[in-house]
Structure formats: C-alpha cells, structure tokens
Amino acid sequence: MVKICCIGAGYVGGPTMAVIALKCPEIEVAVVDISTPRISAWNSDHLPIYEPGLDDVVKQCRGKNLFFSTDVEKHVAEADIVFVSVNTPTKTQGLGAGKAADLTYWESAARMIADVSKILCTNLWSAELSKLAANAFLAQRISSVNAMSALCEATGADVSQVSHSIGTDSRIGPKFLNASVGFGGSCFQKDILNLVYICECNGLPEVANYWKQVIKVNDYQKNRFVNRVVSSMFNTVSGKKIAILGFAFKKDTGDTRETPAIDVCKGLLGDKAKLSIYDPQVSEDQILRDLAMKKFDWDHPAHLQPLSPTSNKQQISVVWDAYEAIKDAHGICIMTEWDEFKNLDYKKVYDNMQKPAFVFDGRNVVDVKKLREIGFIVYSIGKPLDAWLKDMPAVA
Numbered sequence: 001m002v003k004i005c006c007i008g009a010g011y012v013g014g015p016t017m018a019v020i021a022l023k024c025p026e027i028e029v030a031v032v033d034i035s036t037p038r039i040s041a042w043n044s045d046h047l048p049i050y051e052p053g054l055d056d057v058v059k060q061c062r063g064k065n066l067f068f069s070t071d072v073e074k075h076v077a078e079a080d081i082v083f084v085s086v087n088t089p090t091k092t093q094g095l096g097a098g099k100a101a102d103l104t105y106w107e108s109a110a111r112m113i114a115d116v117s118k119i120l121c122t123n124l125w126s127a128e129l130s131k132l133a134a135n136a137f138l139a140q141r142i143s144s145v146n147a148m149s150a151l152c153e154a155t156g157a158d159v160s161q162v163s164h165s166i167g168t169d170s171r172i173g174p175k176f177l178n179a180s181v182g183f184g185g186s187c188f189q190k191d192i193l194n195l196v197y198i199c200e201c202n203g204l205p206e207v208a209n210y211w212k213q214v215i216k217v218n219d220y221q222k223n224r225f226v227n228r229v230v231s232s233m234f235n236t237v238s239g240k241k242i243a244i245l246g247f248a249f250k251k252d253t254g255d256t257r258e259t260p261a262i263d264v265c266k267g268l269l270g271d272k273a274k275l276s277i278y279d280p281q282v283s284e285d286q287i288l289r290d291l292a293m294k295k296f297d298w299d300h301p302a303h304l305q306p307l308s309p310t311s312n313k314q315q316i317s318v319v320w321d322a323y324e325a326i327k328d329a330h331g332i333c334i335m336t337e338w339d340e341f342k343n344l345d346y347k348k349v350y351d352n353m354q355k356p357a358f359v360f361d362g363r364n365v366v367d368v369k370k371l372r373e374i375g376f377i378v379y380s381i382g383k384p385l386d387a388w389l390k391d392m393p394a395v396a
C-alpha cells in the first residue's frame with residue numbers, strides 16, 4: 001500500500017490530506033504535527049479548523065486510511081511520499097525582517113526528513129520561484145481589478161461589467177476578477193514580500209518595486225474603504241455603532257490570517273467607532289486577538305503572541321447573530337462574502353437601524369437596487385455611486 005505522510009496538520013495539510021484519503025482509499029495517509037493539542041483536536045469531534053464538509057470527510061476516513069499523529073519520525077520513515085506544510089511566517093527580526101520568510105520550521109522538518117529518509121533533488125530556485133510567482137500573479141490580478149474599481153467609481157463605470165467584458169477574452173479568462181475590499185489569506189502578502197526580498201538581494205530594485213505595488217494597492221483599497229465609510233457618515237463615526245458582517249478572509253473558512261477585516265476594523269476603531277462584529281465561523285477570542293496583534297505576529301507560535309487579547313475592548317463587541325450585530329447600528333460593513341449576508345431580511349435590518357442607514361458592501365454581495373428601494377444608502381465597490389455619496393469627498 002502506498003503511504004503518504006504530511007508534516008504539518010494546519011489549514012493546508014489537514015484538509016488536503018483528508019480529501020486525498022477520501023478520493024484514494026487505496027492510499028494510507030498520515031498527517032503528523034509537533035503540536036499535541038492540534039493532533040488531539042484532529043482526533044476529536046471538534047476539528048481544529050472549519051471548512052464546509054470537512055467534518056464528514058474526516059469522519060469517513062479517520063481510522064481507516066487517514067491517521068493523525070505526533071509520531072513524526074515514524075510516519076516520515078515509512079512514507080513513499082512526504083508533503084511538508086509547516087508554517088513559514090514573515091521574519092519579525094534580523095536580516096530581512098518584515099519581508100523574508102522565516103524558514104526555521106521548514107528547516108527543522110527538512111533536517112528530520114533527511115535523517116530518516118531519502119531526498120530527491122530538483123532545481124531549487126525554480127521550485128522556490130514557481131510557488132512565489134503563482135501567488136504573486138494571482139494577487140496581482142486582484143490588485144489590478146481593485147485599482148480599476150477606484151477608477152470605475154470616479155468615472156461612473158461598473159467594475160463587474162468591465163470584469164465580465166475583459167474576462168471573455170480567452171487570454172485573460174474570467175477567474176480572479178472580482179473587485180473587493182482587498183485580498184487576504186496567509187500566503188499572498190507573505191509570498192510577495194518574500195519575492196520582493198529576493199529581488200532586492202539580487203540587485204533588482206525595479207522588479208522589487210513592481211511587485212511591492214501589488215501590496216500597496218491592496219492596502220490602498222482597504223484605506224479607501226474606511227475613508228468612504230467615514231466621509232459618507234458626515235465625516236465622523238465617533239461613538240457610532242457599526243456592524244461588521246464577516247471577519248474571515250473569504251467565505252467558507254474560519255481563517256482570519258491577513259483578512260482585510262482587520263485593517264478596516266482598526267481604521268474604524270482609530271476613528272472611535274463602536275464595532276459589533278459577527279462571523280459565523282470566527283470566535284470572539286480570535287477576533288480580539290487579531291485586532292490586538294501587530295503585523296506578522298499571527299504566523300508565529302501562540303506562546304510568542306500577545307497575552308492580553310486587546311486594549312480597545314470597550315469599543316468592540318462580538319456577537320453570534322447578524323441581526324444582533326445590526327440592531328441600532330448606523331452602518332453595516334460587509335467584509336466576507338458569506339452566503340447568509342445575501343439573504344438577510346434587509347427590510348427588517350433597515351427597520352432596526354439608525355437613520356440614515358448605510359450599507360458598505362466590501363464584497364459586492366447585496367442587491368444594491370433593492371436595498372436603495374428600501375431606503376439604505378449603499379456603497380458597493382467599483383459600482384456607480386449612490387446620489388448621497390456623489391456629493392461626499394472620497395477621502396475623509
């Protein structure tokens with residue numbers, strides 16, 4: 001029987017291996033990790049991460065051809081194929097701090113593999129650059145369409161129509177062309193920063209600057225969103241309740257790493273807003289920790305992260321229901337494209353809000369026309385502006 005071992009039972013290793021086990025019953029899959037609590041969680045009824053259907057897949061395979069274990073050496077030694085999916089955070093100190101990848105965890109995994117099994121060699125730099133380039137190209141598409149969204153708002157164009165038009169060109173293709181409040185997730189920013197660092201180390205500042213711009217546009221998009229919120233609401237959100245719908249970096253996950261919601265919430269908190277945050281899959285503890293954490297801290301082990309969750313707790317409440325978050329709010333910011341946000345009873349939502357009632361849709365999920373008919377003032381990224389917003393400066 002072919003045996004696979006995956007080192008790292010995280011967001012990547014766990015679900016990927018569970019699906020391989022499901023689809024390939026003839027293969028035995030072991031997922032190993034140095035974290036005992038993580039492995040215990042994978043072996044329990046409360047898996048450490050959420051993805052739709054993951055519980056079922058694990059239940060079907062666990063104990064048959066899918067195993068979770070802390071006995072790393074044993075499973076690596078027995079395996080025909082070894083996957084490594086350990087964390088590779090951005091360095092926070094030393095050479096390349098803030099940009100280069102911290103390969104401590106990777107190196108320790110690689111040394112262990114070298115000790116217990118054979119290694120095949122390929123061209124190292126091709127392998128490294130392919131991974132970085134794939135993520136950089138994807139992130140670049142998002143920043144490109146987000147840059148267009150700002151121009152669409154300024155001119156009266158509709159970014160969805162522009163995306164649809166250019167997506168019909170087979171050289172461009174329709175995927176990854178949705179405008180939004182910005183990209184997030186554990187890899188895009190980190191891999192681009194790493195690419196920038198490699199370019200700089202190789203004496204290629206122009207190339208480094210080119211890729212840096214992809215991140216700058218992403219940061220610009222998040223700032224632009226906060227500015228729209230503040231400037232639309234009479235140039236002040238101080239003391240106003242704002243509902244934050246969604247916190248994860250995309251729908252169908254509880255993953256909040258580099259989620260644009262963090263920067264948007266921090267921006268609004270900086271302007272003294274009161275936030276009521278709801279995400280169907282993210283815990284209060286996670287949200288408070290994310291809002292207290294410094295840049296890049298999230299990708300380091302828990303014992304290196306801040307102990308006290310947050311200093312601005314008075315301004316933040318985390319609730320378990322969208323309607324509760326919205327009650328008496330002046331505005332709603334949609335940060336994640338969860339399906340349930342498309343199907344809320346917006347008449348009921350409107351009736352329970354302060355007036356004028358604002359919706360700032362960072363994911364273009366709501367039916368703008370319908371909401372405006374109910375009475376909302378709606379801002380939708382890259383779409384023709386509400387009459388109310390037209391008279392407001394884009395920057396607070």
Ligand SMILES: NC(=O)c1ccc[n+]([C@@H]2O[C@H](COP(=O)([O-])OP(=O)(O)OC[C@H]3O[C@@H](n4cnc5c(N)ncnc54)[C@H](O)[C@@H]3O)[C@@H](O)[C@H]2O)c1
Nearest residue numbers: 008009010011012013033034035085086087088105109187
């Ligand atoms: N599309 C992509 O390219 C993409 C997307 C997401 C993540 N990633 C990459 O995949 C890797 C894993 O990401 P993740 O989100 O699953 O990380 P994660 O933090 O969720 O999980 C990593 C796990 O590795 C474990 N670990 C660390 N060192 C170990 C060691 N020496 N032996 C055994 N276990 C060890 C940790 O305890 C942790 O549970 C990262 O390098 C990340 O950059 C790539």
